[in-house]
Amino acid sequence: MFDDLRLAGQFCDDVLQVEDIQFPIHTIIICDCSPYFQTFFGHQKRTGKVLPIPLVSPDVMQIIIEFAYTDSVAVTKDNVLELMLAADMLNIMGMVKACSNFIGEHLCSQNCIGIWHFTDICPSSELRCKAFHYIMKHFEGAVNCVEYLQLSVQELTEILDKYEVNVKNERTVFDVILRWIAHIPKEREQHMAVLLSKVRLGKTSIEYIRDNVITNKLVRLNPACLQILDDSLKIIGFLTTHMPKTGWSNTSVRPRLPNSLMWVTGGERRCKASCDIAMYDHLVDRWINISDKLESPRAYHSTVFLDGYVYLVGGSNLMERLNSMVRLDLRTHNWQEVMFMHYRRCLMSITILNGFIYALGGINEDVGLNTAERYCPKTNQWMLIAPMIEGRHSASCATLDGKIYICGGVNRTEILWTAECYDPETNQWTLIDHMTIRRSQHRVAAYNNQIYAIGGFNGVHPLKSVETYNPKTNTWRRLSPMLTHRSNLCLEVIEDNFYVVGGFMGITTTNCDEVYCPRTDTWRYICRSKMCRVGMSSCVVSGIPNMLDFTFPRDSLPQYYVECDPE
Numbered sequence: 001m002f003d004d005l006r007l008a009g010q011f012c013d014d015v016l017q018v019e020d021i022q023f024p025i026h027t028i029i030i031c032d033c034s035p036y037f038q039t040f041f042g043h044q045k046r047t048g049k050v051l052p053i054p055l056v057s058p059d060v061m062q063i064i065i066e067f068a069y070t071d072s073v074a075v076t077k078d079n080v081l082e083l084m085l086a087a088d089m090l091n092i093m094g095m096v097k098a099c100s101n102f103i104g105e106h107l108c109s110q111n112c113i114g115i116w117h118f119t120d121i122c123p124s125s126e127l128r129c130k131a132f133h134y135i136m137k138h139f140e141g142a143v144n145c146v147e148y149l150q151l152s153v154q155e156l157t158e159i160l161d162k163y164e165v166n167v168k169n170e171r172t173v174f175d176v177i178l179r180w181i182a183h184i185p186k187e188r189e190q191h192m193a194v195l196l197s198k199v200r201l202g203k204t205s206i207e208y209i210r211d212n213v214i215t216n217k218l219v220r221l222n223p224a225c226l227q228i229l230d231d232s233l234k235i236i237g238f239l240t241t242h243m244p245k246t247g248w249s250n251t252s253v254r255p256r257l258p259n260s261l262m263w264v265t266g267g268e269r270r271c272k273a274s275c276d277i278a279m280y281d282h283l284v285d286r287w288i289n290i291s292d293k294l295e296s297p298r299a300y301h302s303t304v305f306l307d308g309y310v311y312l313v314g315g316s317n318l319m320e321r322l323n324s325m326v327r328l329d330l331r332t333h334n335w336q337e338v339m340f341m342h343y344r345r346c347l348m349s350i351t352i353l354n355g356f357i358y359a360l361g362g363i364n365e366d367v368g369l370n371t372a373e374r375y376c377p378k379t380n381q382w383m384l385i386a387p388m389i390e391g392r393h394s395a396s397c398a399t400l401d402g403k404i405y406i407c408g409g410v411n412r413t414e415i416l417w418t419a420e421c422y423d424p425e426t427n428q429w430t431l432i433d434h435m436t437i438r439r440s441q442h443r444v445a446a447y448n449n450q451i452y453a454i455g456g457f458n459g460v461h462p463l464k465s466v467e468t469y470n471p472k473t474n475t476w477r478r479l480s481p482m483l484t485h486r487s488n489l490c491l492e493v494i495e496d497n498f499y500v501v502g503g504f505m506g507i508t509t510t511n512c513d514e515v516y517c518p519r520t521d522t523w524r525y526i527c528r529s530k531m532c533r534v535g536m537s538s539c540v541v542s543g544i545p546n547m548l549d550f551t552f553p554r555d556s557l558p559q560y561y562v563e564c565d566p567e
Contacts, residue, residue: 002026002029005026009024011026012024012026013026013027014026014027014030014041014051015050015051016030016050016051016052016053017050017051017052017053018052018053018056018057018058018061019057019058021058021061022050023061023062025068027041029068029069030065030068032068033067033068033092034068034090034091034092034093035091036089036090036091036092037090055086056086056089056090057082059079060079060082060083060086063079063083064086064087064090067092067095068092071094073095073099075098080099080102081118083095083099084096084099084100084103084122084124085121087099088122088123096124097126100124100126100127103115103127104126104127104130104131107131109138109141109142109145110145110147111147112131112134112135112138113131113135113142113145113147113148113150113151114147115127115131116131116132116135117150119131129545130545133164133545136159136162136164136165136166137164137166137543138166139159139165139167139172140166140167140168140172143176143179148176149179149180149183151180153188153191153194153195156177156180156195157191157194157195157198160173160177160195160198160199162256163256163257163548163554164257164548165256166256166259167256168495169203169204170201170204171204171208171212173198173199173200174196174199174201174213177195177196177199178216180195181195181218189218192218192219192222192225193222193224193225193228196219196228197228197251199252200251200252200253200255200256201213201228201229201252202232202235202236202239202248202252202253203252203253203255204236205236206233206236206237206240209229209232209233209236213229214226214229228252231252232252232253235248235250235253235560238560239560247284247285247286247557247558248557248558248560249554249556249557249559250559250560254554254557255283255284255554256283257283257547257548257551258281258282258283258547258551259542259543259547260494260495260540260541260542260543261280261281261282261494261540261541261542261547261550261551262279262280262282262490262492262494262499262501262538262539262541263277263278263279263303263305263310263538263539263540263541263550264277264278264279264280264490264501264502264529264531264536264537264538265277265294265303265312265536265537266294266297266298266299266301266315266533266535266536266537267299267502267531267533267534267535267536267537268299268300268318268533268534269509269532269533269534271318272297272318273297273298273299273316273318273535274297274298274299274533274536275293275294275295275296275297276289276293276294276531277289277290277292277293278290278530278531279541279551280499280513280526280527280529281551281552282494282495282497282499282515282526284552284554284557285526285527286527286552287527287530288550288551288552289530290550292328292335294312294326294335295335296317297317297318298312298315298316298317298322298537299315299316299317299318299533299535299536300315300316300346300347301313301314301315301316301322301535301537302314302315302348302349302350302359302537303350303539304350304351304352304357305540305541305542306355306357306377307355307377308329308330308331308544309327309377310327310328310330311325311326311327311338311357312325312326312327312328312537313341313345313348314341314345314348314359314362315345315346315535315537316346316535321344321345321346321364322344322345322346323340323341323343324337324340324341325337325338325339325340325341325375326338330541330544330546330549330550331544331545331546333549338380339375339380339381339382340382341359341373341375341382342371342373342382342384343362343364343371343373344362344364345359345361345362345364345369346362346363346364346393347362347393347394347441348361348362348363348369348393349361349362349396349406349409350397351397351398351399351404352399353399353402353403353404354402354424355376355377356374356375357374357375358372358373358374358375358385358397358404358422359372359373359375360372360388360395360397360404360406361388361391361393361395361409362393363393363394363410367391367412368391368392368393368410368411368412369392369393370387370388370389370390370391370392371384371387371388372384372385372386372387372388372422385422385424385427386422386427386428387429388406388420388422389429389431390411390416390418390420391411391412392406392409392411392416393410394409394410394440394441394457395407395408395409395410395416395440396408396409396442396443396444396453397444398444398446399446400446400449400450400451400471401471402423402425403421403422403423403424404421404424405419405420405421405422405432405444405446405451405469405471406419406421406422406444407435407439407442407444407451407453407469408435408438408439408440408442408453408456409439410440414438415439415457415459416438416439416440417434417435417436417438418431418435419431419432419433419434419469420432432469432471432474433469433474433475433476434476435453435467435469436467436476436478437458437463437465437467438458439453439455439456439457439458439463440456440457440458440459440487441455441456441487441488441489441504442454442455442456442457442463442487442489443455443456443489443490443491443500444491445491445492445493445498446493447493447496447498447518448518449470449472450468450469450470450471451468451469451471452466452467452468452469452479452498452518453466453468453469453476454466454482454491454498454500454516455482455486455491455500455503456487457487457488461485461506462485462486462503462504462506463485463486463487464481464482464483464484464485464486465478465481465482466478466479466480466481466516467479479521480516480521480522480523481523482500482516482523483512483514483524483525484503484505484510484512485505486500486502486503486505486510487503487504488502488503488504488534488535488536489501489503490502490503490536490537490538491538492538492539492540496517496518496519497515497516497517497518498515498516498518499513499514499515499526500513500514500515501513501529501531502531502532502533502534502536503534504534508532509532509533509534511528511529511530511532512525512528513525513526513527513529514526
């Protein structure tokens, strides 16, 4: 109503002038959007009703006035920076937040450093944090843009020193330093030692240091750099002959934070469901118990990670089968109950496709369900989709190339080796080639354009066999088996490796966890967890800004003391 009055020029009691453009306004409306205008109108010496506004363009002033009246703003890529600067100057915090949110949604590798710098002149703690986290997460892309070369030595040192820098290899960090120095060599060569100290050289190799680092002139002629290399070589030599190169707090070998962690929840032990949560940090081969325990115990449930939330779906509390779903906001550590499924589902299969959570099959009242449904987080609603061709519980599913593959499980009378594929575009299920053996309580994962089926139970004993399905040829083939036979296991893929946790060996549960390398088709054991339970569920948590809350403390890792050479 007030905006209609403004546009009609009715009851306006002041006029703002920007350059040669005048804007009739209602003073009380403008003052309500900003303390700046309250002070401005209170102290302005008036020679009339026309009040000049400096340092703002007419176009921006028009948008500000519209925001004051409508509490909405049309932010675009072309006007967002100018709007945010003007809103910050005029203390219009609602507009600052709107602009900050818009910029945060359009962060990319090409602009994240520039936006981080922009928050120096237009402060926004939320945007600054978001931009810095983006730099950490997309480090290798961010340092390939021109803006990275404009970083000061203090800024580059701050970035390289962070645990959160996401690099697959520390060689990338060394190359970044050399390119930054080469941009202005006369000014920057003096900083070689302080920057080199931020490289985890102990995470490389003796050969790399010998062939690529010590041969660099800036390193070879700098005593401080040579000392850094000497310490790193001693640590590498020690670790090579004594133990794996993980799990040490020395700067040169201290692992950075992983971009992904394995999250394991719930389960059953001694006829009691658990509320416990644990995380596996693969970069240090350590487990850590999480304080964010489940609000109510669950076993034989499913877990997925989506948009910063961990969702726990269905399962059982060992008194009844559940259709409830809860989620944990990893940023705030708060639990929230969300919409229930249409069906109670225990031992179901779950996956994510196109931003939806799919729940397939499961058991209720001792019947293997063929029903399937999907959850939309935006609307907080479950919707039934086409039922599967065959009812199944204790199966497992994965998403690959826009389709869902579900394999094995149990129907009314037998353990299955059948598999089927769901296409969301047609809402139809199609049978595919069956597995080489019958499996239930196994796990499947998608990797490298194939579906992997691991472990399980064949009706006689737990399995350690592994097979993979190629959708292009519609065929399965066997791979190297696990070291330990197990059913009801947890399986996740992190950085090209398959991590298997827990499970049932036929007589007892196991905590002999292991990892599979598909490149070499080999298995090896990893650090044992303390979770000797069945019915646990897992997912991979990745890309959250507070990853430090869930990783093993780097300062708690053992320290290796480098012996100094006698003078």
